[in-house]
Each structure stands twice: as structure tokens, then as C-alpha cells.
Amino acid sequence: EADIYQTPRYLVIGTGKKITLECSQTMGHDKMYWYQQDPGMELHLIHYSYGVNSTEKGDLSSESTVSRIRTEHFPLTLESARPSHTSQYLCASSSLGANNSPLHFGNGTRLTVT
């Protein structure tokens, strides 16, 4: 079934560790996004991509980085995790762009940095 997949679902990690959150979609979408969301709170865009080899920073400053080497894959990396990075990270994709088609979200990765 075409969908957007995120792994891991939950991650607890110590301060200073490097982590990569995985996001893959099988819908053939060009546009992909990363949002940060605290429980029950608003969604903040931290990164987005128009297509392969294209990445942009979002509205919320983030110490994370992203890459887009393949259309279906948009991983997010934290070089040195800190407690302030504790949050939920939601990956999303769309086909025609945000002004024409809806975003499809993954199930999210809930990150806790101790």
C-alpha cells in the first residue's frame, strides 16, 4: 500500500549522540517535509524539499540537517542530540505542492534526549 513510513517510532537517546530519523514514501511524491510538533501543539516546518538534491530550511530554526538523494527517501540527522531536541518529528509528502494538494503525514518519531 502506498504510504509514508517513519522509523523508528520511538527513540530514547543520550545527550551528544548522533541520530538519523528515517522517512520513506512510496507514493512517488516530489515534495517532502519535516515538521516538529510537541504533544498536542502546533506544527512547525523545519525542512522541506522540492525534489532530488533540493533542500530548504523551514520557518523554525533547527540544528538538524536533511538530505534528498532519492525521491522516496528524506532522512533527518541530528549530529549531537540535546534535551531541547526532545519532541515529535513528523515527515510529510505531497504531489503537486502545498498550494494544490494535501500533505500526507507519516506516523512520526517521538524522540527523547536524556
Next chain:
Amino acid sequence: GENVEQHPSTLSVQEGDSAVIKCTYSDSASNYFPWYKQELGKRPQLIIDIRSNVGEKKDQRIAVTLNKTAKHFSLHITETQPEDSAVYFCAAPESGGSNYKLTFGKGTLLTVNP
């Protein structure tokens, strides 16, 4: 960039009553307005969207109205049921050179009491 205001932040209704959530946006060029529902612990999911060439759209118990002159749009849920309890987010796209980003409202926690 786009600025989206959403009200109320919390809404409690009795089962069977109607619920209305309102959003305003700042960019008059915005032309696509989706609504997302996020149940506790789950991903946001699109429930209805409207484009600027129509003033109202309905899907069973859910409707969205759009007033482009006043730059506001509203979600209407009739005959509410306990399973409607969730956080609802409105959104509007960035316009101009970037058509690929959505700005979300801060969300409305809807509680439907049986």
C-alpha cells in the same frame, strides 16, 4: 510569509451539537485551505479542503466555508460524535515564489462529551 490564526484553542460540546472552528490568514494570494484532524497519538490526516474558486464545500457532517474578502475560513461539524474528539488544524500555503509550504494554525482541541 503567511500568518494563520486559529480560534478557539479548546472547544467542548455535547454529543449531537455543532462545532465551529475559525481561521484567518494574512496572504490574499493564498488559494488552498486544508483542514487536518489529529487524534491522540496519531498522525494528522486531511479531512476536508477548499480552493478559492468556491465558497463552501461539504462532506457528510463536515463542511468548510471560505470568505476570501475577509480572509477567513471555518470548519463546521454537525451532529458531533465522541469519535470527533481530536485536535483540528487549519492551514494555508505560502504564496509568491514558494508554493510548497503550508503554514498551520495552532490547533483546536475539540472534546465531544457523550
